[in-house]
Amino acid sequence: MPATLLIDNGSSRPDSTLALRALAQALGRRTGAAVHPVSLLHADQIPAAALDGRPADTLEPYLRRALASGEREFHLLPLLFGPSRALSRFIPELIADLRRTHGPFLVRIAPELCPLPRGEPRLADLLAEHIRATAAARAIAPRRLVLVDHGSPIPQVTAVRTWLAQRLRERIDPGAVLTEAAMERRPGPEYDFNGDLLDLVLHRLAAADPITPVIVAMLFLAPGRHAGPGGDIAAICAAAQADCPGFQAHPTPLVGSHPALIEILADRLTGAATPL
Numbered sequence: 001m002p003a004t005l006l007i008d009n010g011s012s013r014p015d016s017t018l019a020l021r022a023l024a025q026a027l028g029r030r031t032g033a034a035v036h037p038v039s040l041l042h043a044d045q046i047p048a049a050a051l052d053g054r055p056a057d058t059l060e061p062y063l064r065r066a067l068a069s070g071e072r073e074f075h076l077l078p079l080l081f082g083p084s085r086a087l088s089r090f091i092p093e094l095i096a097d098l099r100r101t102h103g104p105f106l107v108r109i110a111p112e113l114c115p116l117p118r119g120e121p122r123l124a125d126l127l128a129e130h131i132r133a134t135a136a137a138r139a140i141a142p143r144r145l146v147l148v149d150h151g152s153p154i155p156q157v158t159a160v161r162t163w164l165a166q167r168l169r170e171r172i173d174p175g176a177v178l179t180e181a182a183m184e185r186r187p188g189p190e191y192d193f194n195g196d197l198l199d200l201v202l203h204r205l206a207a208a209d210p211i212t213p214v215i216v217a218m219l220f221l222a223p224g225r226h227a228g229p230g231g232d233i234a235a236i237c238a239a240a241q242a243d244c245p246g247f248q249a250h251p252t253p254l255v256g257s258h259p260a261l262i263e264i265l266a267d268r269l270t271g272a273a274t275p276l
Contacts, residue, residue, distance in 0.1 A: 002073035002106070003036060003066060004269065009086060010039030010058060011224035014050040017043045019222035019256055020079070026262050031269055035077075038062050040086055060094055067102040076109040076276075077269055079221055079256075081123075082160035083112060084152065095276050108273035113264060114160045124167035126260045127217050130252035131172065138250050140213045143176050144205060146249075148198045148233065149219040150226060151182030155193045158182075161219055168217070178217075179205075183226060183233060199236050206244035213248040221256040228254065 006024045011017070017039065024037035036057065043056035063074070078087060087109070095107050114120040127147070135142040147168060149161045165180050172178065181201040185194035196204075198216070205214055216237060220227035227233055237249040255261060 002075040002108070003071055004033050004075045004077060005036050005038045005059075005062070006077045006079055006265070007038050007040060007059065007091075008079040008221065009084075010042035010056075011222075012042045012045045013224040014046050015228060016222050016224035017046060017051055017056045023079070023222075023256060023261070023265070027265050027269070030262050030266050033269065035269075036062070040090060059091070060098075063094070063098055064102075067098065067105060072105040074105070074107045075269070075273060076107065077265060078110065078112050079265075080112045081114050081149070081219065081221075082116075082152070082154075082157035084154060084157055087112060092276055107276040109276055110268040110271065110273045113268075114164065116156070116159055116163060119160075119163045119167070120264060121167060122260055122264055123255070124164050124171060126255060126258045127164065127168055127219070127252075128171035129260075130255075130258065131168075131215055131217055134215050134250055134252045138213065138248075140215075140248075140250075142173060142215055144209075144212055144214045145172065145176055145178040145217055146181050146198065146201055146205075146214060147178060147217045147219060148181045148183055151185040151194050151197075153186055153191060158193050158195070164219065183236070198233070199239065202237065202240035202247075202249055203243065206240055206247040210244050210247045213250060216249055216251045218252050218254050220254050221261075222254060227251075 008020050020037040024035040028035040038057045038059050040059050044058045046056055048055040114123055131142050147165045152158055169178050179201055180195050181198040182194040183198050185191050241247050
């Protein structure tokens with residue numbers, strides 16, 4: 001049987017690795033397979049003491065250990081929304097390098113979470129449920145919404161956010177207005193496909209109407225430096241609220257907290273995979 005690896009980008013924050021481990025355990029229970037949580041980078045900087053005494057695994061050392069112990073077949077399951085450079089460059093280049101030093105071995109990789117053009121409607125359903133839950137918890141009407149992702153230098157990754165925004169508009173109240181935003185983006189007109197920064201969008205919405213709350217739909221998987229308590233998104237929302245007294249911006253839960261994500265991952269695990 002191939003070793004199954006659930007792979008995220010990685011973070012130096014313990015909460016990110018703990019969330020990845022929880023997803024891997026839940027997916028293992030759902031499918032009956034042993035699922036190994038492995039980050040591409042950064043997670044090996046986290047002290048083991050912050051991770052219940054178990055250091056985080058990152059992809060290159062994990063594969064080197066596995067190959068040295070005789071494993072020769074791996075199934076990679078990317079915990080990524082779109083076709084980032086992790087999928088188009090980092091992982092293929094790493095596999096090629098390892099084959100030069102360890103000889104041939106088999107690697108198959110499942111599609112990303114929202115492969116275009118067919119997309120993944122269940123992600124739009126999930127985001128809509130998080131919006132409704134946030135509105136109910138705050139006792140507000142979901143009238144003004146912002147779908148925010150990290151931002152990417154790759155148009156095909158931003159296209160995933162746009163695809164989801166289009167489907168999300170079909171799932172929200174007809175009177176609600178949904179705007180897209182990026183948490184960060186590179187300067188220059190060549191990156192205008194990212195759209196406006198979240199900071200700009202929130203300040204614009206606050207200036208136009210400081211009374212009607214805004215729900216920030218989080219196209220982020222797990223807590224870390226950007227999302228979750230103390231992350232960049234929380235700081236951006238807090239800054240907009242401080243600059244415009246009375247304005248409120250409420251982030252939704254993260255995608256990884258919704259049980260529907262396990263069903264999507266289970267389908268990716270048993271579906272078609274591409275050999276590398």
